[in-house]
Amino acid sequence: MGSGKMTTGSAPFDVQGKHVTVAGLGVSGIPAARTLHARGAIVTVVNEGDDARAREQAEGLRALGITVRLGDGATLPEGTELIVTTPGWQPGKPLFQAAGEAGVPVWGDVELAWRLRGPDAAPWLAVTGTNGKTTTVRMLASILEAAGLRTAAVGNIGVSLLDAVLGEETYDVLAVELSSYQLHWAPSLRAHSAAVLNLAPDHLDWHGSMAAYAADKGRIYEGNQVACVYNVADKATEDLVREADVEEGCRAVGFTLGTPGPSQLGVVDGILVDRAFVENRQKNAQELAEVSDVRPPAPHNIANALAAAALARAFGVPAQAVRDGLRAFRPDAHRIEHVADIDGVAYVDDSKATNTHAAQASLAAYESIVWIAGGLAKGATFDELVAASAKHLRAVVLIGADRALIREALARHAPEVPVVDLDRTDTGAMLQAVTEARRLAVAGDTVLLAPACASMDMFTNYNQRGDAFATAVGELRA
Incomplete structure (x- = not known):
């Protein structure tokens, strides 16, 4: 890691x-x-869409005296001195090309909040990371709260960063989830400590390449003060730490599901242990919590807990608060959520597994799966x-819609596994899918919804897909 001095306590922009x-x-x-x-500021909002929803939103802004162009x-509006973009707008948009030619900076909402x-x-x-961000940030907030700190889970979830930064409530520390989109447009962000949980191909249509995607993720380490937390099992995250320009004295801290080395957190005999934030880390380890806490x-969720613990420990949180915070934490719906047991078969909803990396982590958590x-x-x-x-x-x-791609991969790599291909993309297909899964499962199996795909071909979002799964399981029990 390089080192570069960051400024703190500067006046707001x-x-x-x-x-x-x-x-x-x-x-x-x-x-x-x-x-x-x-x-x-003299504000102009530009929006590509001009539907009923956009017109309704525009009216609310115009009532305040804000110009809106649908x-x-x-x-590029004449006279523009700064663009603030929502995260979904891709870097190659003509608006941003025009801004670059005119020398106009482009910030995201995270950069605006930081400034x-x-x-x-x-x-x-x-x-940040391809998967596990929301769970880790919520675990982190739970640990910080257990330590008696005023905190909130913000950013890509929960309270908006602007509200957290500018609202009347004061905080001791913020647990901030950041997407690759948000990091792309946040050039001056400098965190106390940060973690990249994992890296796998995702949103490549937006970033243009895996290298660009990884580089945007790596921005989270720039200017870190105390700890850059990386995944020992994912070398790409450690590479990003090596490339980061950080504060003097900032340390690389790894997390692993195995026995930790010095400057790492890991697992020993079912215990989460810290060998990073202890005296004489060459010889000593601090017990933090049990795996059962x-x-x-599931393995990937233990990894999330270790990353959250590392960030909390970097902030000086005592070991007991890590344990208490993890015990108090409840995962969000549709994240490896146990729905029911029927005839000795567990039904688990991981509708949030919208890409292959998330689905692979979910599939690794169970022995025998439909x-x-x-x-x-x-x-x-x-x-x-x-x-x-x-x-x-x-x-x-x-x-x-794209089930044939999975069917073909199964034919190549698991030809002996029975496959039921439901030629349906209506929402009612979920009941048939669950019914077929029940027929195929035997006692001790897990019926796992881990789609490895986005949901919008059949559902509004992954939440509705998970709800449909739970409803279908409920009908099996009726």
């Missing part, structure tokens, strides 16, 4: 009288526009997932 263009409406564009307007996201912080603002403990105790998979592949391939998971599969039920 003054937007008074500046011409600021906000790119996009939605959950981050509207708060950004309102915040900038309230602080005296159906035109390509033209508007006051000199006494709470430090950020930041988390982590719910559910796997329900399929949906929108988002350009993914499934050979690696199927090859790694074949030994766990009793049978597979496929649904969704």
Whole structure:
């Protein structure tokens, strides 16, 4: 790791009288526009869509005196001095090309929140990665709360960063989830400590390449003060630490499901232990919690807990608070959620597994599985997932628009596994899928919804898909 001095306690960025263009409406564009307007900026919002929802949102902003242009996201408004973009807008958009030619900076909502912080603002403990971000950040917030600290899980989840930074409530520290999109547009972010949980191909249509995606993830380490937390099992995360320019004295801290070395957290005989934030870490280890304190105790979730613990320990949290925080934590719905046991078969909803990396972690958590998979592949391939998971599969039920890609990978790498291919993309297909899975399962099996695909071919989102699974399981019990 290199070292570069960061400045702290600087005055918030003054937007008074500046011409600021906000790119996009939605959950981050509207708060950004309102915040900038309230602080005296001359705000224009541009939005590519011009549907009923956009028109309704535009009316609310216009009532405040904010200019809104619908159906035109390509033209740079005259006089623009700064663009604040919502995370979903891709870097190659004509608006940003025009901004680059005009020398106009482009920030995301995270960058705006960072720039508007006051000199006494709470430090950020930041988390990114292809999978596990939300769970880890919520675990981290639970641990910080158990230590008696005023905190909130913010960023890509929960409270918006702008609200957390500018609201009346004061915090001791913030647990911040950051996506690759948000990091791309946050050049000056400098966290107290940060973690990259894992790296696997995702959102490559947005970033353009795996290298660009990884580089944006790696931005989270820039300027870290105390610890850059990486995954020992994922060398790409450690490589990002090596490339980061950090504060003098900042340390690389690994987490592993195996026995930890010095400057690592890991697992010994069912105990989560710390060999990073202890005296004489060459010889000593601090017991933090038991594996059974982590719910559910699936391998990838234990890894999440270790990453959360590492960030909390970097902030000086005592060992007991790690244990108490993990015990108090409850995972969100649709994340390896146990729905029911019927005739000795467990039914588990991991609808949140919307890519192959998440699905592979989920499949590794169970011995014998009837796997329900399929949906929108988002350009993914499934050979690696199927090859790694074949030994766990009793049978597979496929649904969704791109199910043929999974079927073909199964034929190549698990030809002996029975496959039921449901040629349906209606929401009612889930009941048939669960019924088929029940027929194929035997006592001791797990029927696992871990689609490895996005849901929008059949459902509004992964939540609705998971709810449909739970409803179907409920009908089996009726």
